[in-house]
Each structure stands twice: as C-alpha cells, then as structure tokens.
Amino acid sequence: MPQERYPKELVLKDHKEVMLKPVEPDDHKRIVRFYQDMQLEFRWFLKEDPCDPDVVRKWIENQKSGKCFSILACYKDRIVGHAALLLRLYGGRKHVGRLRTMVAPDFAGKRLGTWMVFDLTKRAMELGLEKIRCDFVIGVEDLAVKAFRNMDFVEEGLLKHYIRDEKGNYHDYQIMIKHLHKEWSDF
Amino acid sequence: MAHQYQKRAERSTELGNLTICSFCSPSEIMSLSFNETFTKYARYNPIISRKETLSDVASQPDTNVTLAVTDDGKIVGFSILEYPKPDERWIRVGERIMMEVSVIEVSRLWRSAGIAKDLLNFLVDHPLKEERIFYMVGYSWTWDMDGKDIMPMAYRDMMIKLFTPFGFKIFQTNEPNIMLRPENLFMARIGTNISEKIQKQFKLVRFNMDT
Numbered sequence: 001m002p003q004e005r006y007p008k009e010l011v012l013k014d015h016k017e018v019m020l021k022p023v024e025p026d027d028h029k030r031i032v033r034f035y036q037d038m039q040l041e042f043r044w045f046l047k048e049d050p051c052d053p054d055v056v057r058k059w060i061e062n063q064k065s066g067k068c069f070s071i072l073a074c075y076k077d078r079i080v081g082h083a084a085l086l087l088r089l090y091g092g093r094k095h096v097g098r099l100r101t102m103v104a105p106d107f108a109g110k111r112l113g114t115w116m117v118f119d120l121t122k123r124a125m126e127l128g129l130e131k132i133r134c135d136f137v138i139g140v141e142d143l144a145v146k147a148f149r150n151m152d153f154v155e156e157g158l159l160k161h162y163i164r165d166e167k168g169n170y171h172d173y174q175i176m177i178k179h180l181h182k183e184w185s186d187f
Numbered sequence: 188m189a190h191q192y193q194k195r196a197e198r199s200t201e202l203g204n205l206t207i208c209s210f211c212s213p214s215e216i217m218s219l220s221f222n223e224t225f226t227k228y229a230r231y232n233p234i235i236s237r238k239e240t241l242s243d244v245a246s247q248p249d250t251n252v253t254l255a256v257t258d259d260g261k262i263v264g265f266s267i268l269e270y271p272k273p274d275e276r277w278i279r280v281g282e283r284i285m286m287e288v289s290v291i292e293v294s295r296l297w298r299s300a301g302i303a304k305d306l307l308n309f310l311v312d313h314p315l316k317e318e319r320i321f322y323m324v325g326y327s328w329t330w331d332m333d334g335k336d337i338m339p340m341a342y343r344d345m346m347i348k349l350f351t352p353f354g355f356k357i358f359q360t361n362e363p364n365i366m367l368r369p370e371n372l373f374m375a376r377i378g379t380n381i382s383e384k385i386q387k388q389f390k391l392v393r394f395n396m397d398t
Contacts, residue, residue, distance in 0.1 A: 008359050011394035115359070122369045125340045180369075182338050 083116035325372035
C-alpha cells in the first residue's frame with residue numbers, strides 16, 4: 001500500500017524540513033485553516049470554496065472512496081502545501097488523473113510544489129494512469145506553467161478568455177498534460 | 188585464503204544446487220566461470236559481463252562481492268557492496284561512510300528462486316554494517332523488465348520488497364539521475380552507530396544542501 005511509504009522527508013531550498021503525508025480525516029480542521037489563512041487571490045481559481053468545512057469534508061470522503069489521492073506538506077505543526085490527484089472511476093477519463101496543487105505563499109519558490117507533483121506522479125503510475133492533467137491561468141500562474149514544463153508537462157490546449165479573476169478580468173486557460181510512459185522504447 | 192568474514196551456504200533449487208558465498212577474493216572469482224546467460228539481450232545489457240571486472244572490484248578495501256555458484260563452478264548470480272566512486276555526491280557524507288549495493292544480478296535462467304534475497308542477505312552481513320550507511324539506487328533503464336515481463340512500477344515494488352527486510356528504507360533525494368524517472372528509487376540502511384551529525388549530513392547531501 002502506498003500509505004506505508006509515508007511520511008516522506010524533504011529538505012527545501014531554504015533548508016526547511018518538510019514532511020509529506022496522505023490526507024487523513026483528522027486533518028480536516030487544519031486543511032480548512034490552511035485555506036482560510038490564504039488570501040482570496042490564491043484560492044480563487046479552485047472549483048469549490050476550500051474555506052467551507054463541508055467542501056473539505058467532501059474532499060476527505062473522496063480520498064476514502066478512491067476518487068482522489070491527496071497529500072499534505074507539513075512544516076512542524078503547520079500545513080504548508082496540499083496537492084491532490086483527482087481520479088475518475090468510470091468512463092472515458094478513467095486513464096487520466098487531474099492534479100491540483102496549492103502551496104502556502106511563504107513556501108512558494110522553494111520547490112515544494114515540484115516535490116508534491118513528483119510524488120503524485122509516482123502515485124499516478126502506481127495506479128496505472130496514462131496521463132495527468134493540470135490547468136493554469138495565464139498571466140497569474142505563469143511561473144507554475146514554466147515549472148510544469150520542466151517536469152515534462154506539455155501544453156495541449158488553450159481556452160481563450162475563459163476564466164475570470166477575482167477582479168473580473170478575463171484570462172486564457174492553459175491545459176497541460178504529462179504522458180506517463182509505462183516502459184522504455186526500443187530505440 | 189578465504190576472507191575472515193566469508194560465509195558460505197548451500198542452496199538447492201529446481202535447476203540444481205548452488206553455493207552462496209560472500210567476500211569472494213579475486214583469485215576465487217578468477218577460478219570460476221561466468222555463466223553464458225550474462226550476455227546481451229536486445230533490450231538488456233548486464234552491468235557486468237566479465238569476471239575480470241568482478242575480480243578488480245573484490246580487491247578494493249571493505250568491498251563485499253557475494254556470488255551464487257553452481258556445483259560445477261559457474262557464477263549464476265553476483266552482488267557487490269562497495270564505496271562510491273570519487274565523483275559521486277555520496278562521498279560528501281563523509282570519508283568511508285556510504286557503501287553502495289551497486290550490483291545485484293541473477294542470470295535469467297535462475298530467476299524467481301529467491302537467489303537475489305540470498306545474495307543480499309550475505310552482502311549486507313558486513314562487519315562494518317552498523318558503522319556505515321548502505322544504499323542502493325534503482326535506475327529503471329538498468330532493469331531487465333523483459334526478463335521479468337513486468338512494468339517499471341511493478342519492478343520498483345519488487346526492489347522495495349527485496350531490500351526492505353534488510354533494513355533499507357526509501358529516502359527522497361534530488362540526485363538528478365534518480366529524478367529523471369518517477370519509478371527510479373533510492374533506498375538506504377543507516378547503521379545504528381551512525382551519529383546524529385552524520386545523519387544530518389546525509390540528509391543535506393540527499394538534497395544537495397551541504398555546500
């Protein structure tokens with residue numbers, strides 16, 4: 001079971017030591033607080049309000065039912081990152097996982113997001129997924145686009161003027177995909 | 188003359204009897220023959236294909252070369268525990284602290300008989316094991332997945348199951364070669380006499396934060 005391989009110890013660029021661990025029911029309050037402590041501009045583009053305890057409760061239920069696998073990055077007692085691999089258990093998207101990552105602003109730029117994406121990529125491979133998808137808001141998440149490109153995600157589609165920020169401005173929406181190769185080629 | 192820590196064990200398999208022997212000397216290795224199955228396949232090249240290479244390694248200090256040998260003197264499995272090369276990052280943990288399980292290989296014909304486990308058992312039964320950090324790196328491009336007919340993540344799991352009973356744990360690292368593929372693997376066993384200071388250094392080196 002993958003849970004047996006946690007917690008995972010990381011050292012970030014600034015020498016801070018962080019632990020990765022899967023989300024558990026006891027984490028509910030801490031996850032809500034993690035998002036409540038974050039300014040609106042950082043959580044605006046999520047599809048549901050993460051400050052709503054019921055939303056987080058549903059996320060935790062999804063983890064139990066296998067619809068998602070999510071991890072927390074903890075620095076001492078504080079949650080500083082939350083990432084999820086969202087899964088479809090039925091139909092034509094079963095082979096694709098979607099990534100959602102969130103890092104506390106004071107932990108951005110220290111490669112924590114990269115480590116969480118690497119971890120969930122391994123999980124996606126263990127689950128036999130063929131692709132993982134992540135979406136970005138152009139003009140807001142450009143640094144993330146660059147980081148994901150460095151992790152072999154490729155731009156696959158752009159929705160023009162698709163998404164609005166908290167001030168009402170329209171932005172392009174970039175879909176990025178990483179193909180998970182199950183074996184080496186014969187070349 | 189046999190090494191003072193050398194151990195031998197007889198092992199019977201469906202294909203015949205084997206002797207597992209640790210701390211093999213260069214002369215012992217040169218007196219044996221290399222099984223013809225350690226040859227190149229279309230998608231797999233064994234890391235070592237000449238017994239002279241094994242012999243050279245066995246002459247290095249503290250190195251343990253453990254072999255699986257048939258009754259008629261053919262090497263059908265081998266494993267090496269040695270210090271890392273001078274250009275590897277693990278040197279920075281400290282002088283003669285890290286030792287790598289650099290090779291563990293069983294001839295295709297003799298696989299699935301538990302020989303790798305026997306090899307590893309004798310390999311890490313080293314007089315310095317509590318004074319050293321033993322480690323292994325698993326690069327998926329060196330794995331003979333055709334021979335096992337399994338996918339990389341399943342091969343990775345197989346490696347984890349092989350090493351875990353011997354006290355190895357998975358550690359995260361940003362070592363570039365390991366980071367190249369998600370299924371690549373880094374495991375280590377920290378000896379009980381390794382100080383807190385060295386353990387801290389090991390952690391920093393894993394993330395290239397020691398300089």
